[in-house]
Amino acid sequence: MPSPDAVAHVRARSPFVDDLPEPEGTLHGAVLPSPVAHGRILRLDTAPALAMPGVAAVLTAADVPGENQIGGIVQDEALLAQGEVHHVGQPVALVVAATPRQARAARDLIALEIEELEAVFDPRRAAERGKLIAPARTIACGDVDEAWARCATIVEGRADSGAQEHLYLETQACLAVPEARGRLHLFPATQSPSGVQRITARVLGLQMHDIEVEVQRLGGAFGGKEDQATPWAVMAALAAHRLARPVKIVLGRGEDMRMTGKRHPYSTDFRLGLDGEGRFLAFEATYYQSSGAAADLSTAILQRTLFHATNAYFVPNVRVTGFCCRTNLPPFTAFRGFGGPQAMFVMESAIAAAAERLGRPARELQELNLLRENDPLPYGMRVRRANARRSFAEAVERFGLGRRLREIEEHNAASPLLKRGLALMPVCFGISFTNASLNQAGALVHIYTDGSVSLSTAAVEMGQGVATKIRRIAAGALGISERRIRVESTSTSRVANMSPTAASTATDLNGMAALLACRMLASRLRTSAAELLDVRAEDLELRGERVLLSGEVTDLGWNELVAATWKRRVDLTAHAFYSTPNLHFDPEEGRGRPFAYHVFGTAMVEATVDLLRGTATVDAVHVVHDAGRSLDPLVDRGQAEGGIVQGLGWMTMEDLVHAEDGRLLSDSLATYKIPDLHFTPTALEVVFLEDAANPAAVLQTKAIGEPPFMYGIGAFFAIRNAICAARPLAVDRFVAPLTNERILGMLDGKREEQGARSEE
């Protein structure tokens, strides 16, 4: 059956927050952002705005009835600035007016005087000054210091990767509707309904049961609506609560780009040691994460960086340390991969450095060092069903690596001005929230007396197809058609204490909870059927909307069974709960088993560099990916392809440019470019690994959201290899994204271009 979501989308019958019918009297909010990166508020005069037509209120920190605090992990972020501002775009005041236009016009009249203080934008400089969000974190194994002496080759250098704007097409938005008896009903575009509920209660001084948060769907999120959706929702709630009127806030594109956080930029020092054959003996790295002005999810993201320091390779001696550096930029946040891509970029840079130093292809070093079954990762967890070598070998064979390399060599010999390059990109990505507590989910399933089913979980549908997958899981467990099942909106009143829809875990966790709930119901229905048919329940199964007895169809159908079970006064509602078993991690020790399992795969990426114009094109991406036993190949393929292209964008054209004073210059789609259909290679092929059942997740599947993103990193090295075919490059500087400006700099032998960051 086609996904009901897809059908609604093509008919434009999938309302997003800004499309919801507005209750009569709805007011509209506009947010006044700080114009400076760091400063002390000297004067905030809202009177001129209040005098404007249509304006109902101007709210500042003084109007917060509860705590003016929205920080999740670390409580270091005010909803509305109080005393100081810490980044350009930080919300200072909220204007509420009859129309969005009136609200914005009035906002621009607020008098705000700020005494500027020194701002820091470079994470290394922040670290030097001790501006850290949390103490440094380290993961280590073996004895790195001892190992260097045994290395035949040691390479060291610096690898920098840039920020990335999520560019979900639906901007941040929330509609807040006051209801009877002091209740607030919020409709935010968030990945974290319970997070919004919890923080709203804190800020408004209410109890969580006073607030219902409901999400039908998101117009894209990619991590950008995990924590970053919260302030706008809480502001709408604050205004609705104060004014007892419905209030809507929808950020314009420029507002969204300037005020919200993005993928963390990292600057990293690395050192990799190899033995005479090219086996990795030791790896050391120090990551300077630019965390922005508040913690947001930065510490968790840094933790995942450390977990993925060695990507898909076995390294016996490792020591990696990371700093969350407080910089005067909007708080950087979750984005597909959650610190993993930044780590893998460093590891692959180190491998490229070693390969170029040794005059050997990087793929030889990659292949030699890929993880084997039971190999330990630096945090002590051993990889099981390690498909690193299998996927690499299959990619090499299936996509004809040898033939492609010959073609490239011949092409490069014959073409003076166009050079081609190829890179392989293995990926090993751990699945589970790195904060073990979050690995839990609940599901609530009702069967109505007409046989239709209502299913609620904590999963937010944002295009990743989680609703489609969970519907399929439930239909299978109940033995009925998917048409009977409605996957409901995500509501804090139906499922409490939800983890955010994040970390690729939505289907793993919520699918399993739904499966358990449906199994409970199926069991009750079988018991009921056994009594009706006077047989043993163990001999019955539900399939094809019928009751089967020892595999034979009986006269008892789904509708009759449901009706009869209700008559027998049996509960047709089930709630189930799932928590991922055997997860533990000690952050102090840096050891444990933080992941349920790992996802593996290998990409083969080809690129062409135009030496004359200093431009590059990604020609092809071929991937062998371990998707477990895919529940829905259409959905999984779409997730893989979409992730890959976002990864290509991160490595090539997506470049956030700030002015020296911290203002974002690339604050529109005209100046911040994401892949379009011309950029995306026509040759984009994803093949799922056969026989890759995964007992560690629901119905032998594997999580798919994040891992493919990292195949995009191969584009950086494919382009680099193409440049190397024309001229050698320094092996101690790796800077992404490879914009055209940087490519021409590399071609012109400008060392500073290779290292230059826009903010330096």
Add this chain to the structure above:
Amino acid sequence: MSEGGIRLILNGEAVTASMAPGGVVLDFLRRERGLRGTKEGCREGDCGACTVLLGERAGSGMRYRAVASCLLPVAELAGRHLVSIEGLDGERLSAIQRAIVEEGATQCGFCTPGLVVALTGFLLTSPGLGEEDAMEAIDGNICRCTGYASIRRAVRRLVDGLELEPGALETRHEALAAAGLLPPLFAGIAARLDALEHAPASADAGGIPVAGGTDLFVVEAARLRKERLRLLSRERRGEPVSEEGNLIVLDAASTMEELRQSPLLEACFPSWRRFLGLHSSTLIRNRATPAGNIAHASPIGDMSVVLLALDARLQIGRDGERARTVALDRFFLGYKETDLAPGELITRILVPRPAPASRFNFEKVSRRQHLDIASVNTAFSCTVEDGAIGTARLSAGGVAPIPLYLAESSAWLSGRPVSVATALGAAERAAAEITPISDVRGSADYKRRLLRRLVLAHFVTCFPGLPQEEIAHAIA
């Protein structure tokens, strides 16, 4: 403009717009009409989520264009057929909708309505009905979820299933409606438009002149909302491209897409279609005009740079007065400052027909190859006589406060042999003739080095016989 509001047919219904004529159609649909299938993604024509179809009477039938409703003034709706996603959504899924569903080419769904409308635009307006034609038609639709692979598969499924001859464009909508590819409301729409009573679709002579508005409404939408507009699209007189003696004449208010499709220009200037494809997306080219591109005087305007190299002249007129002619290379006076007096309009653009053995090339490097503003763009044209360059014209954008005619480099080139040494010499001279600044599109140093490279690219492209190894050696 009619005082009683603007009359149009919206999907199947004749309606009156009460919004200010200077407002944009996106707001008309979403706020005034409550039609919220058309999405706001960026409000600057860069994402395609708000794509609508604008239909007007043409010959015996209709002509439709897919446009970005966020940049389309409501005034343009007078006497037109406006089609939003709601008008394309029938009882059953259309072939376009089915193809998207079956190939999983929608994920979050936010860009999907715009995609459905743009693909409908493809069916209605594309001369060819192949896969690449369809992909071209949706090149302005940004999707952050799918990576476009499933969209391409959906397009393939759609075009493979078409049992339709392209046929005449003016009656294409009738054929598509008859074939069930469009909803019935398209049948007989031309007659309904003829019967629609609306104020004469003449321009408001006292209003602010708007050509395509694709830049104006990005920058000044708030101001324009309250203004009266003079729609130059309503003052079209002749063909988009015609010939007068040795001159090619471009109607200044023709759309970039019309110019791109011109067989005459493609015949005169190799790769013309590709060059104009680099200008912007289909959605923007369907509205943007060469006069707008020039009058806006952006230092990076692609069309200005192209026309500078082609030695274009502008005919500039004032209502009721005789037009004067200005060479384009004298038209730009300073940053966003031109030789256009208040009340004057560019009416026609005159381009000399190229001599038989002449060359032309356009180069543009931007962050993203398509749908982006250049870091540097440059155009080159020359005649060739006995292995030597005759007259040459070199221009560049993004390197000075104005779109720059590189007079010294051009003069230096005249009479030089076609050689690598000449190419290198021109590149050096061009780089010395410019004054780029550092901005979001690149550092000044980058732009200088880039122009040098692009001048070499002109030579490599125009003179394929030049030894590429020597060029490669020279830049290594």
